[in-house]
Amino acid sequence: MPKAPSIVGRIVESALGRPTRVLRVAEPAPGFLHLDLRAEPPAGGWQPGHEVQVRVTRTEARRYTVRRVEEPDRIHVLAALETGGPGALWLRGLRPDAEMTLLAARHVPLRQHGRRRLHLGDGSALGTFDALTADQPDPLVAVEASAESVPALAREWPGFRFVPAGGSPGDTLQRWLDSAIEGGALAGIDGALLLGHAQSLQRQRRALVDSEVLDRRSITTKPYWATGRVGL
Ligand SMILES: Cc1cc2nc3c(=O)[nH]c(=O)nc-3n(C[C@H](O)[C@H](O)[C@H](O)COP(=O)(O)OP(=O)(O)OC[C@H]3O[C@@H](n4cnc5c(N)ncnc54)[C@H](O)[C@@H]3O)c2cc1C
Known part of the structure; x- marks a missing residue:
């Protein structure tokens, strides 16, 4: 749902929205943002590699990935910000204690092949x-x-x-x-x-x-x- 009328965005948000609070924001390297989030888990719980979306404007959403699950309702996300797009702009504006909504369904792991x-x-x-x-x-x-x-x-x-x-x-x-x-x-x-x-x-x-x-x-x-x- 990268771009959708705002009514569709609101419907998706009411179905998949997980109330989320920003705990910590850090810049591990220039152009990268680390987010430490307290987020209500979706069905099946948070998993490393879980795909999430955020509505960054009334009509646009952007996708990110759960990097680490620290507690059942505490997750980390790493974002690359050198896009100049609304997703990067929105993430740059986040501060500790901000309330937001992550959109997430049950985790579907990537199908991977091989061992090495x-x-x-x-x-x-x-x-x-x-x-x-x-x-x-x-x-x-x-x-x-x-x-x-x-x-x-x-x-x-x-x-x-x-x-x-x-x-x-x-x-x-x-x-x-x-x-x-x-x-x-x-x-x-x-x-x-x-x-x-x-x-x-x-x-x-x-x-x-x-x-x-x-x-x-x-x-x-x-x-x-x-x-x-x-x-x-
Ligand atoms: C399943 C999935 C998981 C993802 N997980 C992550 C994640 O964990 N962390 C993360 O940082 N990104 C992740 N992404 C990528 C992220 O959603 C895109 O980079 C997104 O386009 C960023 O939105 P934006 O609004 O900042 O830029 P947009 O408005 O989408 O794009 C603005 C311009 O920047 C270009 N652009 C977009 N992304 C990049 C980039 N990364 N580097 C350079 N140029 C770019 C576009 O081509 C366009 O010209 C994921 C994408 C998918 C599909």
Whole structure:
């Protein structure tokens, strides 16, 4: 429901709305916002990787992901804010004690493949990768993010690989992927999760399949945003 008449938004909100209070807001790296929220759980409870929506204007909603579940009614979300869109603007305005409504249905986990997985994405996917790899001792995660955010992100997630964005979205991560394929660094992976910029993840999937590192069925893709589109 990225864009809908306000009456539809209100109906969805009354069906799926979870009353939520902001406990803490932090900026773990330039352009990233960490939200610590007290939120009434939906049916089945909150789960890491749970998809949520917020109504950011009367007619527009934006999607985010639960990064961590700290208590049954306490969750964390990580948002990348360098979009200039109404979602980023709305999130930037949140302060501790603010009341809001999260829209959430019962959690439907992403269908993933393999045991030793490659995770590729941009800042919008970082919270999801954090959620989905929390129980893995040595996760294989590469994320493209703005050059100024990379040092702080690398400190916060020392096990993840961060590459500084440059050129068009996905270009640097694609170079990283091409050289990882070329150098044999992906030997042993049997699945991949590609999230974030739609056009980039198509390129990444093509590189993995064409190089025969993975077959198409072992790759899960989920676009989070696309060039030329708002609010996927
Ligand atoms: C299932 C799902 C889960 C998601 N979870 C998260 C999450 O946990 N954290 C998170 O940060 N994002 C997440 N996203 C992505 C987020 O919903 C989008 O980035 C959204 O477009 C942001 O809305 P906006 O109003 O700020 O920008 P929009 O108004 O949608 O877009 C404004 C402009 O910015 C571009 N744009 C949009 N997103 C990005 C981006 N990330 N980087 C650079 N340019 C961008 C658009 O193409 C457009 O040109 C998720 C998306 C989906 C579909």
